[in-house]
Amino acid sequence: MGRIHLKGVRKAFGDVIVIPSIDLDIADGEFVVFVGPSGCGKSTLLRLIAGLEDVTSGRVDIDGVDMTNVPPAKRGLSMVFQSYALYPHMSVRSNIAFGLKMAGESPEIIKQKVEKAAATLNLSSYLDRKPRQLSGGQRQRVAIGRAIVREPKAFLFDEPLSNLDAALRVQMRLEITQLHQQLATTMIYVTHDQVEAMTMADKIVVLNAGNIEQVGAPLELYNTPANLFVAGFIGSPKMNLLNGAIAAKFGAGTIGIRPEHIATARDRGEWQGVVRVAEHLGSDTFLHVDAETIGRITARAPGELALAAGDKVGLTPRPDRIHRFDSDGRAMRA
């Protein structure tokens, strides 16, 4: 079981309010990602759940029990840190076993559990090495191994992939997702990378300046962002946000259109413009276009497109994919 419930959680460091007030429900077995720009309070929120920080006011319930004032070790949670935080003077085996040892498990049970975890994570042949003899990805696995042997109610991940190179990041992303499917335990995962959020989460919590901007499934956030912040944060390349006369035409303060929802053609289109930069990725082509009267627009066309800087281009947004926001930045529903 691993239901986590936050009620009116507030955190201030002295006079600085990091989190004004947050209510959130996390269901058992859910993979929840906290995402937001740096300084948005996502890591602090995770540490509040872990018990590494005190809440200033509010409640943290785990499985219906008030854990607000319970020390971290007694909350039944495991955490994987950004720096892995492996014990450098211990072997991989001792690292994974440490939590069990602290809990006073018998040596046979510890051995059995450590070996099972190591097998799950492909670490069996490294058990007697020291962390410094391992690669980044292996260290990451040890950190995860240390978390899973304790059979926690929920796993907490604090930007666990940010120290890995891009290729390894993709691989570890898959491994963690598979681990979640296998264990079906609640996972809370903090990242600033919206791609990680979109690919891994059952439910994304978008945070900004300590407030929840929106909670929802990945495609929900993609299709119906609740406000300008979420619209701009989710999706890559970023959604084009236009205001002024063009927005007024749609009866909105701002309109948004994702680059992939703009059709491009050489000669005709709703908007005319000149290509300033063309990025050819092979699978896609990103065009950064200066459109007349509107400004800089990014468009994404599938496949290879024979356009270069300086070429004229016509752009046509898909009308059903235009997002409208009022002058306060909130989404306007049709």
Add this chain to the structure above:
Amino acid sequence: MARAHSLRRRTITTAACWLVGLVIFFPILWMAVTSFKTELEAVEIPPKFLFFDWTTENYGVVQERSNYLLFATNSILLSLGSTLVGLLFAIPAAWAMAFAPGKRTKDLLLWMLSTKMMPPVGALIPIYLLFRDLHLLNTRGGMIAVLFLLNLPIIIWMLFTYFKEIPGEILEAARMDGATLWREIVYVLAPMAVPGIASTVLLNVILAWNEAFWTLNLTTTDAAPLTVFIASYSSPEGLFWAKLSAASTLAIAPILVLGWFSQKQLVRGLTFGAVK
């Protein structure tokens, strides 16, 4: 740049380095050589540098006549004792300052250092009178207490700088793993900080070993360390140079060896981190 040129330059600088090094080291070398002479040879002019009858009899006499071993034992007990008591107080304090700093931690640390800057003559008289009235003069316990208090700020400071280099996340991981503070320190922090703790011990043993204000003023024989033992050779007659040299060599040899091992830490410990 031509290799020959830099080779010539290297030869010149090597010669200069060795010359200067030998000049600075010479008093110690000369002392060691003199300790193997007879008293007559020791004061002979012109002095003999290498070719004389090397004898170790001075070392025997030093022990017989003035009980070198008692003073050496005291030096060892006082320096190790004060450093170990210091660690006992300093490890928890440095842990707190490095990993759970509050608003006033920095001020506290600086204040602790500033106690080190108090001139001892400001405290000599009351401490002397207190020790006299409490019968602590000439006791090892009393001297360990004084040396401990004298060096505690440096021990805390050095441990603090070493602990600072350990990522706090590792201790948090231990906390998540269910370790209590005591186990966090014993199983995780202390093993990781072993090199730092060792350097701290080394430097503080050296400082306590060489402390020559309080030891000279508060002890005479029973608890007196080697600083006091050597001072007893300050009588004006020049008849004891060989024995003085032997006693001095014995007094500084162990600490010189330790000191050479700790030269890197010396900079960190004695500048309080103001030079990196």
Add this chain to the structure above:
Amino acid sequence: MATRQTRILAHAATAPSTLVLFLWMIVPLAMTIYFSLLRYSLLDPGNESFIGLVNYEYFLSDPAFFAALFNTLKLVGGVLLISVVGGILLALLLDQPCWGRGIVRLMVIAPFFVMPTVSALIWKNLLMHPVQGLFAWIANLLGLQPIDWFAQAPLTAITLIVAWQWLPFATLILLTAIQSLDEEQKEAAEMDGTPPLSFFFYIVLPHLARPITVVILIETIFLLNVFAEILVTTGGGPGNLTTNIPFLVYAQALLQFDVGGASAGGIIAVILANIVAIFLVRMIGRNLEA
């Protein structure tokens, strides 16, 4: 960044050290201040009486005090001059490529580890003795009149001994600082064709400004308290030519048994040391931020 529980533990962990250091600092200081306001002689116990600032008046009008103050300043100044200038030169030399640099380094550092009583007595007897000392022999070889150091220039002799002990400290710290000078900066200067002397004055010396200040401040703190070297060589004499403030206070208290007067002297020493300490603590504090 921690929970209430950890913070409480942290307070508990610092409390013992804070307490003992506080007592160690405040109790003797308060007692010294109190004694300094009394007529209090160890030869006449039980007859202490409050006399206000008379001890200070006595101390500050005593020619011996000013002699001691000047001796202290001369000693501190002399040692600083020798150790800092010598330290810079030595550090520059030891930074050069050299075979056996490790051994040379060890030889240069060694005097710092010699206990003060040993270095004072070895220098006084084996080296500076006017007849049998090595310096006298060298002077005779060169056809010069040997100097009777402790009769003709006692304070200079003590300054030399103390400087020998502190030169390694300055050298070691300045060498560490020079070696931290960015290798790329040196290479850039070489590419620019900077002559060695300009390189020293425009790049090395500014880089050393801070460590030099640190060396001066720390040495000053210790040099204000030089005691053992004087005790075992001259005993403050001849006359009071080598009496510095710590030695004067010691003599007043433990040789003349005048606790009140000595305490006033001790407080004056504390004030002097604090002037230096304020600068040093500020500097360390600034470094803590970075």
